[in-house]
Amino acid sequence: MGDKTGDPILLAATVLLLFFGLVMGTSASAAIALEQFQDPYYYLKRQLLFAVVGALFLAAALKTDPQQWRKWVYPLLVLTFLLLVLVLVPWIGREVGGARRWLRLGPVSFQPAELAKFTAILYTAHSLDKRGERIEDFTFGYMPNLVVLSLFFVLLLLEPDLGTAVVLAIVVLSLLLVGGARLSHLAATGLMSLPFLYAAIEGTAYRRRRILAFLDPWGDPLDSGFQLVQSFLAFGKGGFWGLGLGEGRQKLFYLPEPHTDFIFSVIGEELGFIGATAVVVLFAVLVWRGFRISQRCREPFRRYLAFGMTLGIAAQALINMGVVLGVLPTKGLTLPFVSMGGSSLVINLMMVGVLLNLSRTQSG
Template sequence: MMQAMTQLSLLKFNKWLEQTPRANATFDRSYILLAAAMYAIGLIMVMSSSMPVAERLFDNPFHFFIRHSIYIVLSIIIGIAVMQIPMSKWHQYSGPLLLSAIFLLLLVLVVGRTVNGSTRWIVIGPITVQAAEPAKLYFFSYLAAYMVRRRDEVMENFKGFIKPLVVFGVLALLLLLQPDLGTVVVMFVTTFGLLFLAGAKLWQFIGIALTGLSAIAALAYFSPYRWARVTSFLDPWADPFGSGYQLTQSLMAYGRGEVFGQGLGNSIQKLEYLPEAHTDFVMAILAEEMGFVGIAVVLLLSITLVMKALLLGRKALLKEKYFEGFFAYAIGIWFSFQTAVNVGASAGIVPTKGLTMPLISSGGSSMIIMTIAVVVLMRIDHEIRLQSLQATSKGGRKNDK
């Protein structure tokens, strides 16, 4: 009698669980919460860090705040539209997307705007597009599709391993002509991380990785301005008013922040002592105003998003959705490395690379592309859940019969 009542209770509980919205949810809402939290922190810090420079340049202290707000709204609208695109379309059009990335990188060299010696931006009326940002996403889509087509070849022989590196080499060359070594490094690390996860042989991985690292080191050594960045990173205090100026100011911001920070709006370094305070070095201002606690919160949000992307990739591969799995892996590696480089550069751990903090820094192209990447993760999760729900409903109908 007791056993029958227990079984009946379990059946009622399972039936109730199946009827709850959470059990039947067709996408993971935590992605929205993570993105919203990072949007909010970024918006507050962009406003705080940019007010002095915005007042001087545009006679409006809220100029960059308004601009950043518009890009967030635009990112959300584009994200909603991208959410409607099935992953099969991403897979099908991965080749044309790659060609469009190459076209943009060629176009920026011809008609691009040059700022601080770098030609990276295409100006379309009031909108400025940084060609390297969509190039990253489109290349990773192509790379995921290649892994599906040639996974056995990648695992078994050197030819399959080297083919995607040739494509990467073409993109890297176009990026170095801008020049943009930071994006090249991010794409390099993501490519090799994905090849490694796809099952490439360790000796191939180590050999090409050492070759690539040697090439990057040579590019830095034989370029005076890049080498100045490396040497100033190693000892910024040797020339605190020259090549080491930006990093020393950033380190002072970190030092003033201590554990709990000086309070929102109380940064001194943002008073135009620290260049690019609202873009590449927004984390330094966050550290000064919010301290170690503020940095820890942002890193926790970023790590959570990265871990969810990697776990989603693993889940997709187990469901035999290989393109989706490799794409999610690529996005996770991309987010993690770009976050590490941005925070590391502002903290003096790595040389400055001019990379934005995902979903935090000011920068329209970066904000839109990073939002699309999060939406792609949501779409992958949605399709996996939908597949599971359909399988469950089919199984239930069979059992009813």
């Protein structure tokens, strides 16, 4: 592994995914950007700016001693909770499409939910290492982690951002599992969360429509099933080889969010099965290297941190792909490194920076 930049294969997979995203994001967004901003490269310019910022965060994480992160756990936890509360305040949080998920920072918007994933992973890794075998004790080992997870989960549901809440829960509960938590405690947590998930879905009309559309998208192809039907059409038209870069038709005001949530559909249409498989392989390589780094870390904190960072990226990628392929209900999650989106890109690049640091300092 590289001494200065860490795992070169992990870095190469990340760079290729980012390059893939810039190319396909431009193809997917050009028509929308031209109509909205009279500039077909508007989203590309923004994404390039975010890529530069993300690269700086990656470099900073690469140079930061992982033990230093432990000193920042609680201040970062307080800051993240504060931002998640502020985003819910009507005159502070920015509402788009009925969801209040963004804070306006000058000319750009920041999504605190993305920071919440990073913070939750960092806190859980720190907590597992600090408590050690006491994690088996419900009151003093498991409960503190459950309280933090529950607070994050509730605040994310209030935005509402069920997709990020689900990813966060998957990652934290998986970390607790590998950290030695009792299966009975984890099972009880899962059962206790079911009523809240049911209320979150049943209590909002658009989520009910998404579930019904997932079960039968062709039952209402012009309304609730429109997104999935257009996604299926994109993959169907792409076939094995694809229609060619820039030649896709579903992105032309048929496929909703073609440059963000449904960019994988555009890849399937324009680059076909070959292009979609290439993206899956790159993610598989990234996840393989990430889990390998975790396995080779000698200290528990670093091992848990690498596992959580890797799973955070993997879970979001799997859910995004599952949604556009119709095997999961629509969640509103971006495809890491590939979708257009500043907050997601910056945080995910920082997470890769942490992994590169761990690969450099803890591999034998």
